[in-house]
Amino acid sequence: MQANIAVGLMETSSIAKGVEALDAMCKAAGVKPEVHQAISKGKYIIVISGPLGEVESSLAKGAEIAGNTVIARHLIRNIHSGALAALNKKVKPAKIEAVGIVETKEALPALFAADAAAKAAFVHVAEVNTGKGIGGKGYFTVVGEPGAVRTAVSAGVKAIGEDAVVSRIVIPNAHEHLGAAI
Numbered sequence: 476m477q478a479n480i481a482v483g484l485m486e487t488s489s490i491a492k493g494v495e496a497l498d499a500m501c502k503a504a505g506v507k508p509e510v511h512q513a514i515s516k517g518k519y520i521i522v523i524s525g526p527l528g529e530v531e532s533s534l535a536k537g538a539e540i541a542g543n544t545v546i547a548r549h550l551i552r553n554i555h556s557g558a559l560a561a562l563n564k565k566v567k568p569a570k571i572e573a574v575g576i577v578e579t580k581e582a583l584p585a586l587f588a589a590d591a592a593a594k595a596a597f598v599h600v601a602e603v604n605t606g607k608g609i610g611g612k613g614y615f616t617v618v619g620e621p622g623a624v625r626t627a628v629s630a631g632v633k634a635i636g637e638d639a640v641v642s643r644i645v646i647p648n649a650h651e652h653l654g655a656a657i
Contacts (some may be wrong), residue, residue, distance in 0.1 A: 476584075486520050486548050506524065555593035575628040596623040
């Protein structure tokens with residue numbers, strides 16, 4: 476289910492330029508900062524939401540200010556509500572059948588990939604971690620029927636490209652105790 480809201484993602488290699496870009500992004504358009512924080516390796520991540528045109532304008536201004544420090548920049552036109560709900564937190568599924576995890580080299584592509592995964596198949600997005608406490612990488616976790624999880628993981632990887640992925644797994648018949656880990 477789509478949240479009918481656009482989300483802009485920007486990751487910079489400089490904390491100072493990231494903060495400067497965030498300020499410019501908020502001044503440029505009517506957007507709401509969802510996440511803005513320094514993460515490992517001196518990187519800064521920004522996730523903004525709002526109407527599509529506002530998010531596009533804001534992202535453009537942020538990229539202009541951040542310049543060559545921009546590591547990743549994505550626009551999600553209609554974010555899946557499950558991906559947004561699981562942003563940097565765990566959302567427990569009712570039951571666990573199959574589990575899929577995609578680990579990304581950079582932090583924010585995980586949210587972009589999770590959105591694509593959730594739109595591609597009927598899965599529950601259990602978590603989207605954008606670099607907090609994991610060395611500046613990102614990952615997302617989905618659960619559901621094995622075929623749906625395989626489809627979702629493949630769609631997530633395709634959305635960001637194989638070169639942006641550290642690892643991807645699908646556990647088709649997950650043990651019930653795995654629920655505590657996800």
